[in-house]
Amino acid sequence: GNSVTQMEGPVTLSEEAFLTINCTYTATGYPSLFWYVQYPGEGLQLLLKATKADDKGSNKGFEATYRKETTSFHLEKGSVQVSDSAVYFCALSESRGSQGNLIFGKGTKLSVKP
């Protein structure tokens, strides 16, 4: 079945460091790919998405490129801030008849120290 694999956390970085959170997927067909973020004490919210191969999603300085050849959607940011501390979830879309679903990874906790 379809699945998403994220790098294990937690990830601890100093402010202004470069961030990469790896995400690979297994899917039939051509799913859309998403990154969701969960800040402390809040629900998940969409960070960025890409709907087809070679698309780049970007938001708030974060980027991820849909790589079909490596089945990957790695999240990157050039300079992280303390306010980026959160749990990040990679997800893919899965069509199920008239109602689709999102398959989520386990999440990667990021802590940014000043």
Place this chain on the structure above:
Amino acid sequence: SQTIHQWPATLVQPVGSPLSLECTVEGTSNPNLYWYRQAAGRGLQLLFYSVGIGQISSEVPQNLSASRPQDRQFILSSKKLLLSDSGFYLCAWSTGPADTGELFFGEGSRLTVL
């Protein structure tokens, strides 16, 4: 603007007791509604989704049930809780099928079964 609320935020219940988690959405009509569960060390798992009043689809056979008595109300229930029901429960809504776009999540309800 649209908002989603879940309650209670935290719940500690003994094994064998009943459960009721409630979710309401405001500012939109006829949303698709979802219940997800995040168990420790695992990704988000879709439990139920609903495309309309009284229409519930179950994704995983289990000790839980869901109901949608009103357009913007989604309730997760159990008659007798098990230890394995412990986890973080998230309600979400979308304007269309989940695989085509964004899910909007509530703040979550943390359930501990003792």
